[in-house]
Amino acid sequence: MEVPTLTALLREAEEHHAAFEATAPKHQWSDYYAAYIVARQNGSSPADSAEAAGRHMADVLG
Structure with missing residues (x-):
């Protein structure tokens, strides 16, 4: 991954x-x-990624 791409993400x-x-x-x-x-x-x-991150956090925070 290039730096500008990672920065944007x-x-x-x-x-x-x-x-x-x-x-x-x-x-x-x-x-x-x-x-x-x-x-x-x-x-x-972006919206689906935010939902995926939220599901991940629910698992992490248990």
């Missing part, structure tokens, strides 16, 4: 994470970002 993940973080218990932002970016790399839309 990180910024996109940051935007979606803000909404998640507002209501989530304490967590590591990197868990959300990683799940979001992997979903985007696998072809998911």
Whole structure:
């Protein structure tokens, strides 16, 4: 992955994470970002990637 591509994905993940973080218990932002970016790399839309990251966080936060 090229730096500009990763930078764009990180910024996109940051935007979606803000909404998640507002209501989530304490967590590591990197868990959300990683799940979001992997979903985007696998072809998911930004909205679907945010949902995938949310499901991942539900598993992580148990």
